[in-house]
Amino acid sequence: MKLEIIELKDRKAKFVLTDVTPAFANGLRRAMIADVPKMAIDYVDIYDNTSVLFDEMLALRLGLIPLKTNLDMYQLQSECECKGAGCSLCQVTLSVSAEGPCVVHSSDMKSSDPETVPVDNNIPIIELKQGQKVVASGTARLGFTKEHAKYQPVCAAGYKNVPIVTVSDKCDQCKACIDECPRGVFKIEKNKLVVTDQYKCSMCKLCVDVCDAGAIDVSADKKAFIFTVETDGSYSAQEIITRAAKSMKDRAAKLGEILEAF
Incomplete structure (x- = not known):
């Protein structure tokens, strides 16, 4: 499992978890909502x-x-x-x-x-x-x-799959995708279309529809997730995430002890 912090403030955090399953991601989300008193x-x-x-x-x-x-x-x-x-x-x-x-x-x-x-x-x-x-x-x-x-200590706790945006050699630099994208994911750099920040992509695929077939591809990484967490101020965002992860670890350890007893 890998962690990449995108934004970390007192009441808000945004980070990327890689090499985890959807079940683990949802477990962390639920722990932040329900397992921190x-x-x-x-x-x-x-x-x-x-x-x-x-x-x-x-x-x-x-x-x-x-x-x-x-x-x-x-x-x-x-x-x-x-x-x-x-x-x-x-x-x-x-x-x-x-x-x-x-x-x-x-x-x-x-x-x-x-x-x-x-x-x-x-x-x-x-x-x-x-x-x-x-x-x-x-x-x-x-x-x-x-x-x-x-x-409930969090106002919002959610996640989405990390978008994978690729530009192929079929792109003719028409710039239509730049005008169509609502998140500003693309830009022209050295006469070439590049992806500025794939994390901003909402996977609406408007860029795919407006461009020639095969020029741009948008998919999702099934083992990587972008988390967004906002607290109500009772805890810092960092403490909420840490305590939720500890709760998951403690539950897993307790389950292991129960299974070993049989």
């Missing part, structure tokens, strides 16, 4: 709410706010020594208290752990008019996507 508000105590939102809607909004997550500091409640009762090792408290007129944002939430806070400060929660008030406290814990969508 994330902090999210799971229980809300509402002490005062005279806003236009029902208590349930306010609680839902609080639960959907992405929180920065540090798996080295917290553990799942099912694995905690408190046995799910709730303690400082498995949960965090975030509170909000505001009175209108104002717009309550995620920056107004106060956390018992300065490292477990909303990933963005400008997420609007509710607008309060004159005399309206909200006082609430939420308990955040680690959870998996299978429990609720609020625990």
